Amino acid sequence: MTSQRGEKTRKETDRKIMQATLEIAMTKGIGGISIEEIARRSGVAKTTIYRRYENTSDLLSKMSTLEVSSSPELADLEPTRDNLELMMRKMVERFVSGIGVKAVGIILSSEEAFFQPLVKQAIAPEEQTLESFFDRGVQAGLFRSGIDAKFLFGTILGSMIACEALAGAIDDGWPERMTNLIWPTIVAA
Numbered sequence: 001m002t003s004q005r006g007e008k009t010r011k012e013t014d015r016k017i018m019q020a021t022l023e024i025a026m027t028k029g030i031g032g033i034s035i036e037e038i039a040r041r042s043g044v045a046k047t048t049i050y051r052r053y054e055n056t057s058d059l060l061s062k063m064s065t066l067e068v069s070s071s072p073e074l075a076d077l078e079p080t081r082d083n084l085e086l087m088m089r090k091m092v093e094r095f096v097s098g099i100g101v102k103a104v105g106i107i108l109s110s111e112e113a114f115f116q117p118l119v120k121q122a123i124a125p126e127e128q129t130l131e132s133f134f135d136r137g138v139q140a141g142l143f144r145s146g147i148d149a150k151f152l153f154g155t156i157l158g159s160m161i162a163c164e165a166l167a168g169a170i171d172d173g174w175p176e177r178m179t180n181l182i183w184p185t186i187v188a189a
Contacts, residue, residue, distance in 0.1 A: 011097065016042040017049060019100045021063060022115075026106045030114050033060065060114070074129050079137030081183050087133060088175035091126055092160065098122060101164040104157060127153045134186065143186045152182060 020042035024033045033056055039046040053059040074090060077083040095101050099122050107115045107123065130153050137143030159178060163170045 013044055013048060014052070015098065015100055016044050017052070017059070018063060019103050020044075021059065022099070022103045022106045022118075025112065025114060026110055030060070030112065035059070063118070075132065077133060077136075079133055079140060079142050081179060084133070084183060085175050085179040087130060088156070088178050091130075091156070092170050092175060094126070095122075095160065096170065101160050101170065105161040105165075108157070123157075130156070137186065142188055144188045147186050152186075156182075 017038060020038045021033055023041060024037055028037075035046055035049050035053075035056055038044070038059070039049055049059070053062065074087055077087065092101075095104055099107070099118070104123065107118050127150070131149035134143060134147045134149045134152075138145050138147065156178060160170055160174070163174055
């Protein structure tokens, strides 16, 4: 139990460090990132950050090889309404517990080369999983052809980011509401 709690605390601390780093990179540029500023913005003690990273360069290099959790069990989900809602729920869980929804917005709104590996590691796999789900539905005749998966994924992310910004968090009912919004647009007539 203690090791699980310790692991959860470590992940939460890592998430705070990463989110603060992304915020600084967005507002001040990569050159504005320092351990002191990360500690100030994240609320994580400098000593804790230094236990994890030698210096700012080490932190940035490890951030670019970020390991993002995935849900391989979603790869072959049957294209049903309940499974679409499950995908929405899992997407929220991964972004909230991983890089954070606010960080997703920062990453997507930046043209900084620093963020591109994070897009590939944290965001592109989610988009591919959703696109594959839609493709399976089209092939099975359950979904209409011509679904713009990229646009729908952007809509989903935009909604998540807006909920986080306006309400401070994504509530438990969001996956169901998003599914209710999307389902009529994808289901075959």
